[in-house]
């Protein structure tokens with residue numbers, strides 16, 4: 001029998017995605033497999049289709065061809081149970097501007113039916129505990145990014161999707177996020193990450209895939 005660790009947790013086969021009635025070929029026959037515990041980085045310049053690929057894998061965008069699976073389930077039909085095992089940090093931060101850091105995490109905590117005491121360690125982990133009462137609108141870009149990251153990790157997902165998590169961040173925040181990613185990798189979390197930064201890709205990943213044109 002095949003060992004579980006050899007089964008791909010994320011799989012894409014011949015994914016196609018066109019915009020503007022086919023005028024823009026965002027993805028043309030993209031295939032990949034990511035196994036449990038792997039950190040795979042997709043690197044490509046702006047406009048190469050990284051966000052499109054991640055959104056298709058997560059079932060947030062329809063594809064025009066091919067098939068994709070996360071945790072063995074078709075991306076287009078992921079159940080709440082499957083989503084509960086997935087963490088995602090996409091480019092739009094998904095935070096409520098007028099709510100504090102604590103209250104933002106509290107919404108997700110309730111959604112995932114987690115105890116209240118998961119919030120404090122989550123904020124400490126991204127060094128935001130001292131800013132816990134601050135409204136998101138008053139946070140710097142790096143702090144928002146860290147809060148988004150804390151939110152993505154709150155329910156201890158098995159698979160993590162991160163779309164350019166360190167884009168535009170200062171070096172200190174970037175290395176803070178990298179350290180957390182290394183910790184997650186040690187714990188066996190499977191990580192799919194996009195970047196346009198070659199140095200970041202080589203630093204973090206087990207495997208790197210290039211997306212171009």
Ligand code: ADP
Nearest residue numbers: 019020024026045046047048049050051052053
């Ligand atoms: P990346 O994340 O690598 O910057 P994207 O997936 O955002 O790339 O975009 C890939 C290509 O598809 C680009 O040419 C972009 O302009 C185009 N594109 C993305 N989303 C849309 C959309 N909703 N409508 C039209 N074109 C789009």
